[in-house]
Structures are given as C-alpha cells and as structure tokens.
Amino acid sequence: MNPSASKKKLMAMDSTVRPGAAPPKSPTGDTKNAIQAMIMGLIVVVTVGYMFLWIMLPTNVYRLKWLPKIQAKANTTYFGTQGTNILIFTFPVLFVAALGCVYLHLRKKSTVNGGHYHHSNGENNGLAAWKRPMIIKGLGVISLIELAFLVMFVALIAWYFSLSLRIKFHNITPMSAAKTGEKVWQAKLDATGLRFGIAGNICLAFLFFPVARGSSVLQLFGLTSEASIKYHMWMGHITMAVLTAHGVCYVIYWSVTHQISQMLKWPKMGESNVAGEIALLAGLAMWATTFSGIRRKFFELFFYTHYLYIVFMLFFLLHAGLGHFSYGLASFYLFLVDRYLRFLQSRQNVRLVSARILPGQTLELNFSKAAGLTYTPTSIMFLNVPSISKLQWHPFTITSSCNLEPEKLSVIIKGEVSWTNKLHQLLSSPSSSVDHLAVSVEGPYGPSSTDFLRHDLLVMVSGGSGITPFISIIRELIYTSETQNYKTPSILLIPAFKNSSDLTVLNLILPIHISPSQISNLDLQIDAYVTREKQPPSSSSEEEASTKKNITTIWFKPKPTDSPISPVLGQNGWLWLGAIISASFMMYLVLIGIITRYYFYPKDIHHDGMNMMMMYSSSSKYVVNLLFLCVSIVFVATVVFLWNKKQNAMENKQIQHLEGATPEASPASLFYNADRELESGAPQQSLAFSTNVHYGERPDLKRILFERKESSVGVLVCGPKKMRHEVANICSSGLGANLHFESISFSW
Template identity: 65%
Template structure:
C-alpha cells in the first residue's frame, strides 16, 4: 500500500509542478511584453507621429474625464505599466518560490550566455558585464535619441520671423527650448532612479537583480539626472538673464509651472549630489547619510514645479520605493533579541540574533542594523554570515571595526565592563531569491580582509546542502588575503558556534590564507583570545520575523495593487466632487500646488493603510512562534575556545575546527599569485567569486575576462559602492 501511495503521489506532484511552471512562463511572457511596450512608448514619445497622431486620440478619451482629467493620461501610459509589472513580478516570485522548494535538487543548469557575462573594467563604471554595458549603452542611446528628436522637430520652427513678436533672438529661443528638453530627458532617468534602491523590489528580483548589486545603477542614474537637471536650470537662468526676466526665478504659479519650486528642488538635489562623491562619502559618511534624505525635498518641490499631472511620469518608481520604505519603517520599530556576540581580536564582531524558523534567506544576503545607543538615525548594512537552513533559529552578521560607528560598537561590547544587553533594531534580510553556486564543479572565492564575510554564508549553506540533500556539492578553494595575523581569526567564523563533526567532513574545502604585512607568525605572548559574550534576554525583545510572513510576495503584490487602487478611487472622488465643480462652475482654476498636496497626501494615506494592515495581520500570525522563542533562555554560556588559526599551537578539542585547520595553508609576507591559482584549475566549470578592495576585484576580473580560460565564470560581490 505504501508503494502504491508513493507511486501515485509522484505523478500528481509532477503535474502540479508542470502547471506551476506553465503559469510562471505565461506571467514572465506578459512581463516582457509590457516592459518592451513601455520602452517602445518612451522611444516613440518625442516623434511627430506620437504628437500628431497618438496624442490627439489619447486626449480625446482622457482629457474630458471628470474623474482624472489630463492626469488620467499620464497615469495610464506612464504609471500603470511599471505598477503592473511589479504586481505580476510578485505573483511570479511566489510561484517560483513554491516550485523551487518542491524541486530542490533541480540545480543542474548550463551556463547560458557565458560570454556575455564576462566582466569588463570601464573607467567611471567599474566592473560591468557585457550585458550590463549593452543595456547602459542602449539607455544612453535612448536619452540621446529623445533629446535629438525633440530638437529636430522644434528647431526648424524657430526662425527670426517666429520670434519677432516676442522680441527674442533666435539663439535665446533655442536656448530656452533646449533647457526644456533637457528637463524632459531628465524625467526619463528620474522615472527609474528609485527602482534600484527599493530593497524588497519584485521588479529587480524578477529580472535576477538584487538591491545591493543594483546600487551602482542608482549611482549612474543619479549622476545623469543631476547633470541633465543642472543643464536644464542653467539654460533657463542664462535665458532669463539675456532677456532681462530674472524676476521669473521667483515665480510660483498658481496654475502654471512654479520656477521657484524647481530651483528649490534643484538646490536640494545639488546638496545631495555633492555629498555622494566618493571622497566626501567615505571620509564623512554621516554627512552623506543625512544629506541623502534631501531626496524628500527634491521630490516634493519637483511635484510643485511641474504639476501633479506631469509628475505622474516619475510616480511609479517612487511609489514602489515608498511602499518598501514604509514596510522597512514598520519592521524597524521593534527591538530584536540579540543572543550573543563573538568578539575577535581583529576588531570584528559576529552578532547572533534570534529568528523564527519561518524567516528564510539566501547566502550573500545583507541586513541593516541600528543601535540607538550609538545613533538613533544611522542604519548600516552588514553581510549575513549564517545559513537559514543550517541555523534555523539564528541569524548572524559580521561587523568589522573600520568606521566610527562600528568601532564604537566594538568598544562597547568588547570592553571589560561591557553591557549585559543591547537594544538593536534591524531591517531585512535582503538578498537574491536564489543562488547558482551548485551548478559549478569548483568555487574559487577570493577575499580581501572583511570581504570574506559573504563567503562564510555560502560555505555554511554548502555544509547543510552536502549533509541534508545528499547531493554533490562543488569543491571550494578559499583564497583569503589579510594584512595582519590577527585578521586570521576571521576564518573562525566559517563555522557556527556549534557544529557537528559530520557537517564538515563531506565538504571539500581548501583554504589558502595570506598575511601580507608579517613575515612570520606572531609570538604566543602577543596573542589575544576569541571570546563569546552572552546577552540577557528582555521581555520586550522579539525574534526577527518575515515582514509579510511566509507568503511575502503575495502580500507585497496585494499591498501594491490595493494601495494603488485606493489612490485611484480617492483621486477620482476628489476630482469629481471637489476639484471638477470648481474648474467647471467658476472662472477660477483649482490651484496646482493645493492639488499636488492633496495628491501626495492621498498616496501616503493609501500606502500607510494597506501596508499597516498587512503588517499587523502577519505580525499576529507569527506571534506564536515569536512568543515561544522569546520565553526561551539563551544557550548556556560556555567557555569560548581561542582561535584555532591564530593560536595554532593549542591542543585541538573540536573535530570540525581541527578538520578546518588542517585544510588551511598559511602564507606570510606574500600576496597570492591569482593568475596561477586560477589558470591551474582544470575543472569544466569554475565559479570565481571575489569580494574585497577595488584593486583586487579588478585584478580577478581582468584574469577572468582575458579569454585564456573558458571555464572561469566571474561574479563580483561588492559592498563598497
């Protein structure tokens, strides 16, 4: 009977999986169609065909609407497509997550488009793949095409005869129009500016991107946006000065463009932009952090400047960002349970938090941490070192004392009179929906200093995979470069505090550790101990839980769609019963600034209502697990062993640590010959991952892109944007 039941259930599972895959394929095809259509619209917009044929037809069906008016056109054509893609992406990721869980062993996948993923080092852009470079060039081409098309249509109409009535010169009229077109082109970039920094974005993840890896796209777009908007403002200032109309700079139109609002928006953007340059950002991080909040003023005054109808062009990306930002705000309001901290001699901490079993994440994920006793406003991202499968009730992050904030935290915890508990809030975790490490025969991980932290989570995940799934895992070559021998204690984090012997024996791990500033090991007298500090639980502390529960993608899709529908309904009611009667029945036109304020207020209210309802509902659902963990005392404090790498002469009592130490080769006073180490690997598929200083990443990228070894597949993991 058991055999019959098992055999009969297998076809049903396969059929269910097949149906799910079909739905996924349909949704992805629909996403691609809408995406391509949206970009075709952007390409066609500056042409005569759009202005003379499409625009009159669209206006005929939208302008006379008593519910949305002219705003309905931009909502339909510019806002709805990206919102629709985001909702479809949520459904796709939910189905993918379910099917991926049912087909865990489906890890064999060929390296498609490998040549297009090879890295290229571009000055100003850093390390990019050929695919990224291709899309970047196409996007720049779109901007150039848009600007050139506008000028090609408008400039022939500007003649001495046409400007004679206004008393302008031809060059002045052309300058004004050029400034206007620069602003229109900048709006295209502004549409996508907030998409890469939406951490829980379905739009990014459905295309295989993460928010951390996409920060560079935000940086590129930010530079382009501010360059175009600065050109836009400069053109108008020169035009007003040449035509003796500098008083226009103080104009705040009630039913027209508000020049003063535009200048305030540009000024806010310039302050923000200046603080983002690397020299300022790295030396004065707090200045960068606080001035970056000027984006609120930038967006608000932008809406006042162009009017709410035209601002709908950039609404979708900012709308999705606001949803994500408010959900992060809700998550960050509670203190989380900090169980313990491992204090390393190299001024590094591993913080271990309690979490519910329902919270899952992938290797290389990050989590944002806030410690109110150091700074109530500052949030810093750190790499997660734990594995949600190997450690189902714990999540860990590694923090190296490099900046002022992290040094204060290290001193606070490592001091002899350290605190017995610490209030900590978190946001996240955020990471890729899946990893593809199992498709390689060998993983070569190249790290410099604290760049080893994302590889710790990968190794812990592979330990679990090799033991639980009984499938072949790739061999691992870890090449770690450190400045001092104290930094070797980072290798102790490769294994969690408690690790069974059977969990490491099947993992083919070889470590090549290089200490560059010392030619021989440090004497025993100079060595410091690795310590574990246990924190007392507090009844108000909670384990980290998923923001939106197990079905987080479905909930996110529901929040986006419901909040957008509430916005549309509220906007329709406002226009029909309040704004429309004033515009229709009086000689006055409803004030544009007041209309902008009401629209922004409605958007905020709709997001707050839907997000809060979803968050509270899921909070109650996960309350049982949280209470069970909250009432548990931390593990019994044990004497922490010294570092097995730093104090290599001590007696070995732990089999996992002993096995790990025996697989490590230490090199003092030298740097790794990366070219030799990579080219001598003859496996058919070698995944090369690098995380560390910029020079190291570029060196590895150059080796992999040389074409001398076709089996090397490069991937940069950079958190130093």
C-alpha cells in the same frame, strides 16, 4: 518544530534521486512551471511595450496621433491631465510589479526542498560572453550586459532630446520668434532648456527602481539591493547633469531676454520657478556628496544629505506639475512602499542573544530568528544601534545559513569606521557590563536564488572583511551536501589579511554545533595569506591557546518586547507585497478621483471654467494629490503589517511553548548551549587539516586561477577595489575560458 524529523523527511524524498540530477517533476510541479512561464511571458510583453512607448514618446506619431486619442478617454474629470500619463507610464510598471510578486511567490514555493539553488549543467556560451567582466574607468568592474543597459539608457535620453529638439527647431522661424519678441537663437535656447527638463524627468522615471530594496522588479531582473546601487549612481549622475543643464539654460535665457524676475515666479496657477530652483539646489547638494572622495571621507555627511530627496521630490512636483510628475510616479511609488515597510520593520527591537569578540576588532552578533524567515547566501541586513546613533543604518553580510541554522542569524562586523569602532568598544571595554543591547534591523535582502551548483569548483577570493559573504555560501553548501543528493562543487577559499590576528575569523566559517561527519562530503581547501607579517607570531599550540583566550563571548538577556527576526510580511511576503501595491494604488485612484470630481471641479457650481480653476491653486492640488498617495500607502501597508505581526507573534509564542521555560535565558537557548561547546573545538579541528597559512606574501591569483582545469570554475571576489580589478582582468583575459567571474562588492 523538529529539525531532525524534517531532515529525515528530506532524505526520504531525495532517496530516489541520482546524485547530481534534478529531482523528478510532479504533475503539480509541471502545472506551477507552466503558470510561472505564462506569468513571465505576460511580464515580458508588458515590459517591452512599456519601453516601446518611451521610444515613441518624442515622435510625431505619438504626439499627433496616439496621444490625442488616449487623452480623450483618460483625461476625465476624475483624474485631470495626469490621467493619460498614469495610464501609459504608471499602470504598466505597477502591474508588472504586482504580477512579479505572484511569480516570485510561486517560484519560492516550487524551490526544491526549500533550497535556494538553481541547478544547471552548463551556461550558454553566448550568455557567458556577455557576463564576462571588463574594467572601465569611472564605472569599475562591469559586465557587457550592464554596459549594454547603461548605453541603452543614455541612448533613450539622447534619442528623446535630439528628436524632440529637432522637431521643435523646425517650427522656430524668424517670423514665429518675432511674434514673441525674441530672436531665433533665444527661442531655440528656450526650447532647449525645456527639452532638458523633460529629459531629466525621464531620468527620474528610472532613478528609484534600484533603491527599492525589497522590490519585486529587482528580483525579476535578478538584481540584489547592493548590486543595483551602481545603477542608481549612474542614473543619478545623468539625472543631475541633465537637470542642471535645464536650470542653466533658463537662467541664461531670462538674463538675455531681461526677464530675470522670472526666477522669483510662483503664480497661483501653473509652474513655479521658485519650486524648481529649490528642487535643483537640493539635488545639487545630494549630488556633491556622492563623489567617491567626499562619500568615503565624510560618509555621515553623504548619508544625512541624501534625506534631501524628500525636499527634491516635493518641490519637483510643485515645479513640474502632476502631468510630468506622473512620468516617474511608478518607480517613486514602489520606493515609497518599500521605504514605509522598512520603517515599520525598524520600529521593533530584535532579540540579540550573544556576541563573540575576536582579536582584530572583529565581532560576531547572533540573533534569534523565526523559522519562517528564509534568505539566500550573500544576503545582507541593515543594523541600527540607537545607543550609538538613532539615524545611522549600516549593511552587513549575513554569515549564517537559514537551512543549516534555522533558529539563528549571525553577522560579522569588522571595526573599520567610526560606527563599527564604537560598537566594538561598547561590547569589549572591560569597564562595560552590557547585558542587553537594543538593535533594530531592516531586511534581510538578497538574491532570490543562487547558481553555485552549476560549477565544478568555486574559487573565493577575499580581502579583509570580504570573507563574510563566503562564509554564508560555505555553510549553505554544507547543508546541501548533507541533505540533498546534488553534487556540490569543491571550494578553494583564498582570504588575504593584513595581520595574523585577523586569522581568528576563520574560526567562524563553520557553525559551532556542527559535527565533523556533517562536513565530510564537502571538499574545502583554505589558503590564507597574511601580508604584513613574515612569520607566525608563536608556535601552533601557543597560537591556538591564545586564540581561545582572546575570543570572548557575551550573553545578553533579551527583553520580553524583543522579537526574533521575522519576515516583515510573513512567509507569504511576496503575495502580501503584491496586495499592498495593488490595493494602495486603487485606493489612491479612488481618492484623487473623488477629490478632483467633487471638490476641485464640481459641476453643480455655476462658474465658468477659468474661475473654477482659480478657486484652488496648482500647488494646493499637487500637495493634496501627494498626500493622498502617502495616505493610501500608509493605510494599506500598516494594516497588512499589523496582521502579519500578529501572526508572527502567535507562531513565536507556540515555539517558546514547545521549547519550554529556560531560567534567565531567551527562547533561543538551543544555540546558547551550542555556543558553549566552543571549547571542544571539533569543527575547528576538522577545518585546521584543510587550512594553509602563508606569511609575508600575497596570493599569486593569476597562477592559481590558470592552473585550475575544471570545466566550470566559479570565481567569486569580495574585497578592495584593486583586488576585484585584478581578478576581473584575469577572468576577462581570454586565457581561462572555464573561469566565470562574479564580484560581490559592498564598497560602492
């Protein structure tokens, strides 16, 4: 691989493109765009139809007219009672997910010159209004679009609950209640509890979408894994509130009807109340640790408690049965696929090449990366260091650019919690002589594209370690300004730090191997603020010497078994993911069809229907069904993963052969030598001319933002909640129509 040759090729391709304009489209490009448009059109149609079915679910039209016709064809001897719900609520979602993988693959291939930018000359005013931030107590900073989705979700639950309950109440009369030995209000309480349970089931149908990090569904909606966590939190609170009401209603009902023994019911056939109680207790334990005060103070308790989702889903299946479980099977299925792929990726130790230790409890870890791994600015990666904790995984923003640094992936870690402090002590302690550190990763995860180029100016406001996602944006814009004829926006970076020692992180903004000419086209201004110190600790020359002295670089000796960070499913990952979803689900359908037709209900055994049903308990059928689901995912995903792992190993071997042998060094020696150029300080000298440091004050963000008169100003903020709210209030005040707000938050 020859980066300089690739760069010349890119420059030649761009030579006929006028600055600021999109490249001319080729006939092939037009065909791809047409195919993408057709796929997206089909996805929209299926999605709208899927949502329409949820709206129609409680109506008499669906229950009395549509459902019997569908059941007559779907509830066969191969799929049982779950056939209908699989057809209506599972298949459309998995179809969209698989088709979305094809769409994302085509979009990735058609991205201009391998970049990740979406270039537009402006933003629709109506859409811009919907994206304006607002602050709602309990929800934080959200846009009108996000609020609309939340309101529609709550409205869907309220619509189902109210309409189905009204229809049921209409059929409850004194005569009908007397037949069962109940009073009218008791019968209505029973009906209310049941409707709460089904409403909670509907909530579960959407609960797992936001936590499938690598899902194509998130990418289709323009969501990232960290940004979608808030949706999971909102839906989780609603789900547990509804299911708790379901449980409370039935406890009261059994008490007043003298059937409290029902709480211990686990019959061979039918629903198990004990299983429902176990699922509810597991859910309540998870719910209790999700509230902000507990989650922040006892994060490990929150983290480990959340593994109870396994208990919750297993016993929910045993309680609700296959028919109701199929309501939410689609999102849970996509989550299982994603979770297993993450598990496979995390089993491999990655090649950690070097670490830079900075003052202020700051680390920069540099990994070897496969050239085929691409990611966008603001992407994150989860790290696990077994020597600190085998179970804990922590997300960190990737600060490197996959285009500017094709063989290197970097993250910056600030020692702020127990895990990060232990990592800093492990590497910085004078008594430690670490020459190898085992590290596993999951990811990277990030947006499929970014739209920073549509702005004339980018104002990046950060607090503390919140500067890290902006480093990746700046590095990507350096690459764009150098290799493409797009006009890059000017950049105003406003980082706020508590102490002057934290200023050393500014040395990490520019890659060490970069030359001053490479950043000549980038208009970058840095106004840094040190809030707890009134003046610089020493003169500039002494400060510079102290900074160099206090920055320590550790070189590791990776083991032969350590591999560069590679895409988990190869360069055609989206296509492979679509294949896994499709093939594993078809395998699952075949397995449950065979076991249902020839094992649970064989026609060649002469028993009546009731005796035949009693041969196998409901719980055994449910467990076998779930087992086949997991087996299908594990088998197909493992085969695809091992195939791509073999291909990655062959590519890495070819790269190592081209690089040649390096004495006692890893194949990443290209940036070994680059890092040793730190003493030259050329990038930092170039950066120093555009940096102003203000001591003993906080940035006057309102004045800074309102003074900007550019037609389009992108305002990005990452830092403490108070800072994000302040910037959101300024951008939503209506006094700055040119301000376009975007919050990058990892402190959920």
